[in-house]
Amino acid sequence: MKPAPFEYHAPTTIADAAGLLADLGDGAKVLAGGQSLIPMLALRLAVFDHLVDVGRIAELHGIERRGDALWVGAGTTEAAVGASVEVASSVPLLAKATPFVGHFQIRNRGTLGGSIAHADPAAEYPAVALALDASMDVVSSRGSRTIAARDFFDGLWSTSMETDELLAGVSFPIWGGRCGFAVEEFARRYGDFALAGVAVAIELDGDDRVRRSALGLIGMGSTPERAVTTEAQLAGQPVTEVDAEEVGRSAVAGLEAVPSDLHGSADYRRQLGAAMVARAWRTASAEARHG
Amino acid sequence: MTVPTAEGSTRYAGARINRVEDARLLSGRGTFVDDVSLPGMLHACFVRSPLPRATIRSIDTKAALAMPGVHAVFTAADLNPDVNEQWHTSVGPEGPETPRPPLAEGEVRFVGDAVALVVAESRYLAEDAVDLVEVDYDPLPAVVDYTTAEQAATLVHESHGSNLIGQMSGLPASALQEVFDSAAHVVGETIYQQAYVPVPMEGRALAVDYSAPTGELTIYSATQAPHEVRLFCSRLLGVPEQKVRVIARDTGGGFGQKIMVQRDEMCIMLAARKVPGPLKWIEDRRENLIAAGQSRHEHAAVKMAFDAEGTIQAAQIDFVSDCGAYPTPWPVSTSSVVGALFPGPYRVPRASFTTKTMYTNTVGRTAYRGPWQFETLAREMLLDIAARQMGIDPMELRRRNLLRRDELPYTNANGMPFDHISPMETFEQALDMLDYPAFRKEQAEARAAGRYLGVGISNYVEPSSPGFGYYATEAATIRVEPSGKVNVYIAGGSTGNSIETTVVQLAADALGVDIEDVATIQGDTAVTGFGAGAAGSRSASMTAGAIRETAAILRERIKAIAAHKLEAAPEDIELGNSRASVRGTPTIGMSLGELARAAYFDPYSLPPGVPAGLEASARYTADTRFVWVNATHLCTCEVDVATGAVKLLRFIVSEDCGPMINPNVVEGQIAGGVVQGIGGVLYEHLAYDEDGNPITTTFMDYLLPTATEVPVIEYGHIETPSPGPGGYKGVGEGGAIGAPPAVVNAVADALAPFGVTVTRLPLGPTQIHALIAGNRG
Amino acid sequence: MGETTVNVTVNGRSCEAVVEARLTLADFLRETCHLTGTHLGCEHGVCGACTVLVDGAAVRSCLMFAVQAGGTEVTTIEGIAAPDGELSTVQAAFRDCHGLQCGYCTPGFIVSVTAFLEDNPSPTDQEIREALSGNLCRCTGYQGILNAVHQVTGAARGEEPA
């Protein structure tokens, strides 16, 4: 189980990386932490002529406040995200999601940008990004653009980035006020990709009514999913009158592409998803009410 | 830690001795096959079939051969004609056998079937070349489902004439008909177990160093049985045994998968003589999961008859197993063990069985830790189902039927002669450790609060240390070196079961020497006598026998020399603390080193008739056909009905493996087996899709339990000596036999309020969800 | 195709070689540096047998190319014991608690546990289990391994070893 040969490039600036991607075309692939890409190369499920290692680009690293958002450089490791005091206080949902990402050895190498660019529907970060309406800074030799999370994940392991584009960073809007956050998921074993899960954010107004909420579903479709209908129904409701089980049922009701495989039938995953949403809703709403 | 003996010297058997293997393994200094690197070494990689069944129209190796760094690409035409003989010693040359072409010839019979072998300068290059080998296949319909294979129009092996490999049976079912017809209760179910597999952390591995001038082969092998590798290779290539040396230093687990040479290893042995350097093949994980073998995949219709009090009147099992395309070894006789042992450690006056073994276009069946464990699974699941149907507590039902000590020896209805076992004792000990009444109370309270706890038990009796045929003997050579240090040469085949430590402990005791003075050499056929390796839970009893026989010769010689030198009678000489001294006056004595120096370097000073030197070899022949072992596994769990998750709360094993040579090793073997059993019920499934494609070919899909999934395992020990050497019994396999039904029964008990009957494995969350949903209607 | 010079400091010694870009760090350590204590149990990131420290952080050496490790300090299992062979506290605890049988998974566990306890010297049982969950062992059922980690953390808290 050894990767096929490739040409290795290690640019040290975003501009150089973008230049390489433009020059090398379709045969090139970005290599970040390698925790998803290298297994595929080793199994020869994927073969590329060129790997552009973005691990030596200092500009891709960092966690900083930019206005109402927290910017996380794409090259920031999952371990660094998990250890960041800034992330924990500004974007608690991201902090809460991190321990669910694989195992600590994986998080020492895997990057936030790699996870989001990889766009696994069962991964935590894409669902968090979707739930919080994060925006992706994308760079190519043609210029830069920002892609909203809802436009970013466009299929199984697929994003709206072009092959010559590099994800430079992700901006997570900071939720202020009376907020609560929770991530609940169920995996076959600790650290596995989730069979079903959810990242929930809630903001209450002064009267304990739901000002806004966001439900990012994990592993419930070919992309991370947002339970927009449920969120709309919840808006304005007194939180004490919301039935968490009902939130769960509603959140999974409209899903059309719930996966089914050896580890879980679609039917099972749907029930599981509902249970996870209910659990997360309870936790997040309690946090929002009681701080 | 050691145990003092009456003689005043230390006794190491029975103590929790640190292992002699550990220093090297803990510091990265072990020698596994992949760690062996020889000048000019070449690397092999197989081209494997992507189809479950197809005709091979042609194989084009040109592009691969043209690649720089590639030395050879072999196909069946190159290797298969070189086969001289191929049979496993335990089966014998006359044994019925499945065909075993090294490389697929004409037809591929499962996804993963080896079609060609590439040899290159590195594994990287070999894999590149594999991608360039073009095989033109003509797909054929495949036999995927073993349960319908017998009726299938398609044959896996045309030459066999049927997909039924063979069948065995006990008494005709009609003999039990009357009992079943007249019994107060008859309980029957069909119980199904999915395929799950040994998955040693090191895959199969072989490096063959062939010397053309001498015709000698040195083979580094990841094996449980180095001598069997040597014998097999010698027959395969038609070279005498002396030309083949097998070295197995460290092996990363085996659990049955590494007992016997299979087709892939045959290819490496055959190819090694045709390439210009030593040839290494390291099976990678994907190969291991598609080509190293399957196990466990089986089902049976089982039934038991009870009288009104729940006393078992009769038991019947009709068993069918999936053996894939190329089972190793011939699976028919193993299947009969399932039938013969189905009554278990219970008083079952009448029993019968039938067994069928089926060919399919999937990977061949291989041995896995307790290859017959289905008998325990099916029986213990059925007893719980019966208890529920009859309204008897499952523990009480067992208590009424378990064999008591005063009934031994007891020959079961299929002729199995049980003795020196303690089923009732381990059963009661396990229940005491749990505090069964307290658990039932806790369970009732939990249920009232909407939480689902369950308890499950299983009892088994297992034949260890087979004492017949190829397995019946074991040899040891012991050398007391001139310094007085002791070296013990024994066949070995440890794949983690601590045989080095065991041997050192036993030899130190047998010769009365300090354990630090003893070392052992194992796993090298050039210097050890033939032994059948680590299989059938035989290592403890058989090595103990080999050491007992050999040490007896040396003890006598040491005593004779010491008596002569010390002017005492040999009967008055005591051995202990690496000294020989006169009984009652321990100050009068000589060190073993002094005696050894005399024995080697001053032969004329020895008493008349005593040979020079202090080295001896002897071979032990088993005292009994089987050493019976029994145990009780007891497990509690909580099922989260919202997710289908099973959390194991307590896991208790009370076992009787006789006196323990090293409790750490005993408990380690049990724990390893138990967690494999837990994995088999809750996580692991070697699955194929309907078309015959394997779908669990990586560790992302084939789920082994990790530290977060296992409970603390609690041990209870009953020590009933066997009639064999030291009273020892085997303990390697039992954990994997006893654990699965205990877990299944605990889950089923937790789900009892839903009216669920569990008859199919695995019990992953999706299956538990379906069970509950199915009964909620 | 794609050969590069890499220089990695392995167990305190500089190791420079011209390697193919596709050579994994694991194979670099095993084949180029002849440090065969790092084992391969899956080569796709799940089993943890190949775990090494890269600049002090535990990582899968099968999921990293040697070229990516250029300029780093790598510690393998061979670098965990003292130079005179004296076992580290973690290694000694594995020996005392029967935390290994075949020993194939052991280097990965020792390296992972060493890194974990560095960050969290007084973990709870649940934290220990979670930290171990990225390493697979097929022999021990994890019982001896868990006991070994508890022995180390118990000793750190001044408790009597079990």
Ligand SMILES: Cc1cc2nc3c(=O)[nH]c(=O)nc-3n(C[C@H](O)[C@H](O)[C@H](O)COP(=O)(O)OP(=O)(O)OC[C@H]3O[C@@H](n4cnc5c(N)ncnc54)[C@H](O)[C@@H]3O)c2cc1C
């Ligand atoms: C055993 C194991 C368990 C895991 N469990 C989980 C889990 O439970 N949850 C989870 O979320 N993940 C899990 N992962 C995956 C892990 O989180 C990966 O690290 C992550 O998905 C990919 O990040 P990476 O930096 O390693 O990216 P890489 O593997 O290097 O790249 C992944 C993909 O993203 C692209 N890419 C990376 N960076 C960029 C960029 N800046 N711009 C454009 N494209 C880019 C690459 O080209 C590639 O296609 C697991 C991995 C393993 C091996």
Ligand code: FES
């Ligand atoms: S070999 Fe690297 S994780 Fe298994």
Ligand code: FES
């Ligand atoms: S000790 Fe054998 S795999 Fe862990």
